[in-house]
Amino acid sequence: MELLRLEGLSKRYIGTQALDAVDMTIEAGQVLCLAGANGSGKSTLMKCIAGGETPDSGRIIWQGRAFDRLTPAQSMALGIEIIYQDLSIFTDLTVAENIAFHVVQSQHRGWINWSEVDRIAAKALNELGADLPLRARLGDLPIGARQTAAIARALTQDCRLLVMDEPTTALPSRDVAQLLSMVHRLKSRGMAIIFISHKLDELFEIADRFYVLRDGRKIGEYAPAELTTTRLSYLMTGIEFKGDKAPQEFDRAAAPLLVVENLCRRDQYHDVSFSLRPGEIVGFAGLTGSGRTEIALTLFGLNPADAGKMTLAGLQLRPRSPREAIGNGIALVSEDRHGQGLFARKAIMTNIASSIFERSKGRLGLLSQAKERDIGDTWIRKVRVKTPSGEEPVQSLSGGNQQKVVLAKWLAADPKILILDNPTAGIDVGSKMEIHDIVRQLARQGRGVIMISDDLEELVMSCNRVFMMQAGRLAAEFSGETLTVEALSGELRQAS
Amino acid sequence: MMPQGNGKTAETGETNKTGLLPRLLGQGIGHQSGLSLLAFLIIVYVIMVALRSPDFLSLASLFDLIRSGAAWTVVALGVLVVMVSGGIDVSFLANAILSAYVATMITKWTGLDSLVFALVVAMALGAFVGAINGLIISLFSLPTLITTLAMQGVIQGVLMVFLDARPITAGNMPVSLRYFGTDVLFEFPDGPGYVGLSVFVVPLVLAVVATWYLLNRTAIGRATYAIGSNRLAALRCGVNLLKVNLVIYAYAGALAGLMGVMMVSDIRLVDPVTLVGNELIVLAAVVIGGAKLSGGAGSVSGVLLGMTLVTLLNNTLVTIGLSASWNRFFIGCALVLIASISHYRTKMRNLRQLNFENV
Amino acid sequence: MDGEYNNSSPLGASWRRFLPARMDEEGLSQSVLYAMIACVLALIFLSLGTAFFNPTNLVSVLQQTPEFALLSLAMGLSMVSGGIDLSIIAVANLAGIFAARLMTSEPVLAALGPDATIGLACLVALAVGVCAGLLNGIIIVRFGIPPLLTTLGSMMVFAGFGTGLTGGAGITGMPEAYVNVVSSSLFGVIPKSFCLVLVVFVVISFVVNNSVFGKSLYLYGENKVAALFGGLRLESTILISYTVCGALASLAGLIMLARFNSMKVGFGDAFQLQAILVAVLAGMDPDGGRGRLLNILPTVLLLQCVENAFTIASLSPFAKKMIWGALLLVFMALNFFFRRIVVRHLTALAIRRQQASLGVDAPPLAR
Structure with missing residues (x-):
């Protein structure tokens, strides 16, 4: 039985055409896996279904009823529930109230029966086989508990279609298996499920059908039998990955640029040791929350370690702020480009020059517009940002070009060590290749590069060595012959 | 400084599940512990005052406190x-x-010289003006402080220019209002005379109950917390922002109307240029009571405590040998102190969770 | 590769020439501001004519502007970083009270003579302002309290301190020489106090536009997390900005003291709303990161003209307050619509560019 059909859905944002005339159908009791690289429009598509976004054009047809757009309330009334990537929970409210939020909001009795709220919450948690303290403030619980609460919330309604947007990303590995078995149970009750993930293994475990999206366009629909991980990843990225590496030669005898010894931080990572030589690209793979980003932030002065030693070019390193880290020659391109990397409404040249304001100021500590433009133009040329002028605001650029601006900003600062956290997340294939080129060039200039990525192919293509992180520890190291996508994904599967 | 241990223990919950509940209870007091600190401050202050003038600890001064704080507390609830x-x-x-x-x-x-009629008119008009606030704010998604600041000017202008308001003295005020200001619910003999509990306690209690009910027992009240806690999530959950804003700003307006009638009855003079200018003291009292400017937190009991401190300072600074003109100074100090503690803890906890929003 | 924009959208290039070079919100709200100034001046001219537009009256407009301009500049400066400074009036009062105390103190006058006393009093007042601003900045930076809450509290502390010191009474009777400073003029036309304001505006807006401090301040207002990750000097930047706010406020306090020949807590309370109004009208974004400080001066002058016109038309102060409020609401609502237009424009622009770049780079779709 057909539940939902989308016809020609389109949506634009500043910077991207997020959806381009997308069609889709889903039937009751079916698990549809929506596969696509970051930024392919998966989240936008789901938001349009859930009423979080208004499509520019196209129709949404729910059991024969056609809508131009849905409001969140409408969509919930129809029986569509979505679990957003950011969970959309209320940290100031209790667990029970978060779970029973829809029930509380939709009751018309004029008063709220709190014991009933507790009962509903307990029932939903029970269905999930989870146990949370109902009266605790959700903001005081760890991320896994918040995720559980968000899923439980979706189950409190008479849900016909459940959309899960990257539900496993932040989940500790033992909970992932539980989640997947939950999906099976819900499906057997006739619920339709759209499951979004970029972890391909998970997808094969539960999918009835694959739907591939790339750059906002539908690439096609496939049965699981037609596909392999390699084929799927080709469809998602448009790049045929032949297992080739671009071996980056570097001087293995050179003194290490950075040595990290027995670094610890409670609840985040333990006993981490590695070294980085000039010209080397070291990769970090692993799940979110495994400690990758946490270590990067420690090196960058934002997350002080409890114990251990860091040595940069022979000198003790203990940055207490990004400012100090940058002063020591460490730069970080963080994953959250919009939140942490860019000043969206400011000019491109200002963004680029911001990292070297102090170095480029003239007499009296003044920094002229002309100087700023100079710096901006130079780097716009070097990293090939596509823009008519350096005075355009960064938000007018596409995702890939925005990321190039972030890179340019750090290259201008001439760092010794560049840390990249998911540098190509959410950007188009063309820019992705260009960014890889830039990174390799940087290594060739004798800089050390640390690359954290969810994209295993990216790691295999660019890195000399890759560490697999697991629950805060360096679980395995791959290099040379052992560094293959298969080996990495095998290890990653073991982790979860 | 308050123990940061609280903030840290929460994170360890990620790895071990035992003893989760006790630790959570410790966490849950976050808001409560602010209130206990406030209660502690109040008690210390009362003791200080009582040491200076022992007869402060009497029913008479309690009733006096309630009477002078009632109207302000009503509006603070809004x-x-x-x-x-x-x-x-x-x-x-x-x-x-x-x-x-x-x-x-x-x-x-x-x-129609009836108190009920006057109250209904005042609250209806207050609610209407409040609803305009809510409407403008939601329609154009404007910053609330600046919008209501502008509205303050507009409202005063309407009153003074279009209505050409002139002070109404006690002699010209409706009899019912004059009685409202002096009536007592019941009296006790006290020394030579009597002390009475002002009838103001009735609207005060009603407002307290209504606000508590609105915030804790109705869908709109919970939606209000939800919006303050995470606006985007609230919208995604189908909360109607316009509706909630209309209701809460209208409710605040209605309480303001009620407070207005109480004030003019109390001072027995309708002077159109009074009151305005004291907004910040009320805001301070609410924040001292644990409400967050960013939303999502705050309780009726907090407002009662905050208002108690402010009213105490207003009434009794003279008793401890300081002129009443110092009251704003101390209210400001209390505000900065309490806000510093709670925000510093949040800041440290967020840093630990790698959230750099309020650095 | 750079060349592709020359031919990517010939249509776009032709109509874009008629718009401001960069169609962004800043430019737009500036255009709206200047259009408004023109309209209002025309309106005043039509209704009052030479009763307003005569040299004596225009000079008196300049004479009334200084403290208002300084307070608005302070408010605007605090908005650059996404903050707000509600304590400026209280700081102005407090600084004025300190100066007034000194200048009316017989022993000091006897010991130092009038000129040195005036100098000392001014220095003390400025020091009060600097300390007050520094205190605001420290609380904001160290404890992470939002500026709105910090300055709400500190405003009560400063005003309360001033009230406590004076018992709420005014201090009057400044030395003649001091009062004359404000009323005297350069070349017999331009009031000296206005010249001072002019200099302050030019210096501050030049520094903010061209120094590392100013640029960091704007970037902090735009996205403070990115500013942190970008390694900008945040703490000192915020400290300096609030300190300057305090200093400007104390300067305004000194001018107020000279004008009224008296000072007490509560003087100039009306400036609170007006300073916010001016800052927002001048295009300062209350969320931070945008707006040009120099625009504040013409806006202040405009409002002072309107104020003056109101006085000539003998409107009550409440009528003025109402008009200010209404003006602020209308302006913000207008900006709301303009912002939509700008976003739509930017979206369309970006799409055109992306399509152009996709055509070059993207491999053909599968199937």
Whole structure:
């Protein structure tokens, strides 16, 4: 039985055409896996279904009823529930109230029966086989508990279609298996499920059908039998990955640029040791929350370690702020480009020059517009940002070009060590290749590069060595012959 | 400084599950511990005052405190509701005096000299003006502080220019209002005379109960917390922002109308230029009581405690040998102190969770 | 590769020439501001004519502007970083009270003579302002309290301190020489106090536009997390900005003291709303990161003209307050619509560019 059909859905944002005339159908009791690289429009598509976004054009047809757009309330009334990537929970409210939020909001009795709220919450948690303290403030619980609460919330309604947007990303590995078995149970009750993930293994475990999206366009629909991980990843990225590496030669005898010894931080990572030589690209793979980003932030002065030693070019390193880290020659391109990397409404040249304001100021500590433009133009040329002028605001650029601006900003600062956290997340294939080129060039200039990525192919293509992180520890190291996508994904599967 | 241990223990919950509940209870007191600190401050202050003048600890001064704090507490409850949603209203006192003035005039004009009628008119008008606030803020998604600041000017202008308001003296005020200001619920013999509990306690209790009910027992009240806590999530959950804003700003307006009538009855003078200018003290009291300017937190009991401290300072600074003109200084100090503690803890906890929002 | 924009959208290039070079919100709200100034001046001219537009009256407009301009500049400066400074009036009062105390103190006058006393009093007042601003900045930076809450509290502390010191009474009777400073003029036309304001505006807006401090301040207002990750000097930047706010406020306090020949807590309370109004009208974004400080001066002058016109038309102060409020609401609502237009424009622009770049780079779709 057909539940939902989308016809020609389109949506634009500043910077991207997020959806381009997308069609889709889903039937009751079916698990549809929506596969696509970051930024392919998966989240936008789901938001349009859930009423979080208004499509520019196209129709949404729910059991024969056609809508131009849905409001969140409408969509919930129809029986569509979505679990957003950011969970959309209320940290100031209790667990029970978060779970029973829809029930509380939709009751018309004029008063709220709190014991009933507790009962509903307990029932939903029970269905999930989870146990949370109902009266605790959700903001005081760890991320896994918040995720559980968000899923439980979706189950409190008479849900016909459940959309899960990257539900496993932040989940500790033992909970992932539980989640997947939950999906099976819900499906057997006739619920339709759209499951979004970029972890391909998970997808094969539960999918009835694959739907591939790339750059906002539908690439096609496939049965699981037609596909392999390699084929799927080709469809998602448009790049045929032949297992080739671009071996980056570097001087293995050179003194290490950075040595990290027995670094610890409670609840985040333990006993981490590695070294980085000039010209080397070291990769970090692993799940979110495994400690990758946490270590990067420690090196960058934002997350002080409890114990251990860091040595940069022979000198003790203990940055207490990004400012100090940058002063020591460490730069970080963080994953959250919009939140942490860019000043969206400011000019491109200002963004680029911001990292070297102090170095480029003239007499009296003044920094002229002309100087700023100079710096901006130079780097716009070097990293090939596509823009008519350096005075355009960064938000007018596409995702890939925005990321190039972030890179340019750090290259201008001439760092010794560049840390990249998911540098190509959410950007188009063309820019992705260009960014890889830039990174390799940087290594060739004798800089050390640390690359954290969810994209295993990216790691295999660019890195000399890759560490697999697991629950805060360096679980395995791959290099040379052992560094293959298969080996990495095998290890990653073991982790979860 | 408050123990940061609280903030740290929460994170360890990620790896071990045992003893989760006790630790959570410790966490849950976050808001409560602010209130205990406040209660502690109040008790210390009361002891200080009592040491200076022992007869302060009497029913008479308690009743006096209630009487002088009642109207302000009523309006502070409205401010609380708005603040829980993450907004700030600074137009409420202008609204209060407008409502009170119009209610007085209509009562006089129609000859319906009844307190209930005056209250209904004042609260209806207050609610209407409040609803305008809510409407403008939601329609154009404007910053609430600046919008209500502008509205304050507009309301005062309407009162002074279009209604051409003139002070109404006690002799010209409706009899019912004059009685409202002096009536007592019951009296006790006290020394030579009597002390009575002002009838103001009735609207005060009603407002407290109504606000508590609105915030804790209704869908709109919970939606208010939700909006203050995470606006985007609230919208995604189908919360109707316009509706909630209309209700809460109208509710705050209605309480302002009620407060206006109480104030003019109390001072037995309808002076259109009074009240306005004291908004910030009310805001301070609400924040001292644990409400967050960013929304999502705040409670009726907090407002009661905050208002108690402010009223105490207003009434009794003279007793401890300082002129009453120092009261704002101490209220400000209390505000900065309490806000520093709670925000510093949040900041440290967020840093630990790698959230750099309020650095 | 750079060349592709020359031919990517010939249509776009032709109509874009008629718009401001960069169609962004800043430019737009500036255009709206200047259009408004023109309209209002025309309106005043039509209704009042030479009763307003005569040299004596225009000079008196300049004479009334200084403290208002300084307070608005302070408010605007605090908005650059996404903050707000509600304590400026209280700081102005407090600084004025300190100066007034000194200048009316017989022993000091006897010991130092009038000129040195005036100098000392001014220095003390400025020091009060600097300390007050520094205190605001420290609380904001160290404890992470939002500026709105910090300055709400500190405003009560400063005003309360001033009230406590004076018992709420005014201090009057400044030395003649001091009062004359404000009323005297350069070349007999331009009031000296206005010249001072002019200099302050030019210096501050030049520094903010061209120094590392100013640029960091704007970037902090735009996105403070990115500013942190970008390694900008945040703490000192915020400290300096609030300190300057305090200093400007104390300067305004000194001018107020000279004008009224008296000072007490509560003087100039009306400036609170007006300073916010001016800052927002001048295009300062209350969320931070945008707006040009120099625009504040013409806006202040405009409002002072309107104020003056109101006085000539003998409107009550409440009528003025109402008009200010209404003006602020209308302006913000207008900006709301303009912002939509700008976003739509930017979206369309970006799409055109992306399509152009996709055509070059993207491999053909599968199937």
